[in-house]
Amino acid sequence: MPSTVTGVIARSKGAPVELVDVVVPDPGPGEAVVKVQACGVCHTDLHYREGGINDEFPFLLGHEAAGVVEAVGEGVTEVAPGDFVVLNWRAVCGQCRACLKGKPWYCFNTHNATQKMTLTDGTELSPALGIGAFIEKTLVAAGQCTKVDPAAPAAAAGLLGCGVMAGFGAAVNTGGVTRGDSVAVIGCGGVGNAAIAGSVLAGATTVIAVDVDDRKLEWAKGFGATHTVNSRSHDPVEAIRELTGGFGADVVVEAVGRPETYEQAFYARDLAGTVVLVGVPTPDLKVELPMIEVFGRGGALKSSWYGDCLPSRDFPMLVDLYRQGRFDLDGFVSETIGLGDVEAAFEKMHRGDVLRSVVVL
Template identity: 75%
Template sequence: MSQTVRGVISRSTKAPTEVVDVVIPDPGARDVIVKIQACGVCHTDLAYRDGGINDEYPFLLGHEAAGIVETVGSDVTHVEVGDFVVLNWRAVCGQCRACKRGRPWYCFDTHNASVPMTLTDGTELTPALGIGAFAEKTLVHEGQCTKVNPETDPAVAGLLGCGVMAGLGAAMNTGNVGRGDSVAVIGCGGVGDAAIAGARLAGATTIIGIDRDPAKLEWATDLGATHTINAAEVDDLVTAVQDLTDGFGVDVVVEAVGRPQTYTDAFYARDLAGTVVLVGVPTPDMKLELPLIDFFSRGGALKSSWYGDCLPERDFPMLIDLYEQGRLPLDKFVTERIGLTDIEDAFAAMEQGKVLRSVVEL
């Protein structure tokens, strides 16, 4: 039988979110119902609310979540009732051209639940990133569930579902940061600071956090930056980075802002044959103009990082284990713990740069 739970929806562009009754149907053959314990408030949820993703309203927001498997479909084998899981939006299909080439982190046909969640009047909801976890329960495909250590704080574990994994993976997976490398991270919000933590974990010896907000630079230092640069206080950011690296620039720059100017700074702040990783999300109207000869003469690699090029089944349990060992301070990303009715305040705090993550606890 279907069941009704509380959830947070967005009905129209930039309209305030609402806590409403959400109908969870019986799961399809390979679907599961997860009782949500915690869900982080991510910029992507705000983008959904404001029409920055698509116009398939109403949206059931929330996607950075952890919880307990409550009900499973008839053909589910991946998880069992009672499993503690982190939800992910890259449930790889195993059959698309990326998966068959051995690059499943680029899967082009990821799985989602086979039946929709609805409002009580039957209106179908579009779950954020196929998850919809600002709710007491949600319905997802079994492949969207990754089992992790059940002793972990759900508010911490759930952060791997999106932003923190995006930053960690941008450094560790996409950027291939290694022992002794020098790294600069432009933009020290949640994703950028996760890249700093990832660079530290990977063994980078020089890690430069760059932002215009002194509070964010303090967060960056706390999470592993060896140096910081306040971009508002320097005339030339590229020169400032070179001054910290014997005039050469860094091996890897992670650009976590997503703007043409910060990308241009990232391009020139790297050493010859260095790597730029774009993880900040630009808007469709943005354009980049650089001399083509500079692309040729500097060499190296220019990469984009989607979801930190992660494989949830590989990466989530490993990162949780590192957290439990005290080697990865995931708990430092949890700035505040809130309820379902506090989403709009959390969006405002996020826009004002006051938090790394607000986390809804249920």
């Protein structure tokens, strides 16, 4: 029988979120129902509420989540009821040209649940990133469930579902940070600080954090940044070069998504260095660079999709590193809140007061 549970929706552009009753269908073929234990409040949820993703209101918000599988539909073999899982928003298909080339982290045909969750009047909801996890239980494609060690607390493990994985993967998977590298990270929110933590874990010896907010730079030190630069008071390109022997960083991760910060990243990298764009730009933004500089500097300009992660490979690994005390997921959790506190969490996010508020159910 379908379940009626409490969830958080954005009914219209810019309107405060609402706590409402949501009807969750029984899982169909290839689907799973997950009892949500915790879900991080990500900036992407705020983008949905403000109409910055699309206009398919009402949205069921929340996507950075962990919980326990309650039921599965026909044909599901990868997870079973009782499994502790982290939800992901890129369930790979296994059949597209990227998957068949052995690069499933680039899957061009990722998928979500076929059925829709609804309001009690039958209005269909658009789940954020195909998940919708500010809710007591949610319906997803079974491939969006990644089984991990249940010893990890849900409030920490759930953050792998989006921001932490995006930042870690931008540095390690996309940027290829390795032993002895110099790394600069521009923008030190949750994603940027995950890139810093990933760079440290991968063996980078110089890790430079750049932001306009001294509070975020202090957080960056906690994740292992060896140097910090406040770009309100110092030219970040000059500072990064000075801290890398005049050359620039081997890898620069741009975690803001603005033309001006991307240009800083471009000029702050060493010759043959790598720029990784993981900050999400709005559709209207454009960047202009002299082609001779693009040619003459060599190296690579990359964008990072979800940290180019493969959830089945990366989530369990990062949970294991967390349990070994080598990757500080707890450090990203600024506060734990209830479902009714999401709107207040958005305000704290606006002010830069938190790395992550986490809804605990």
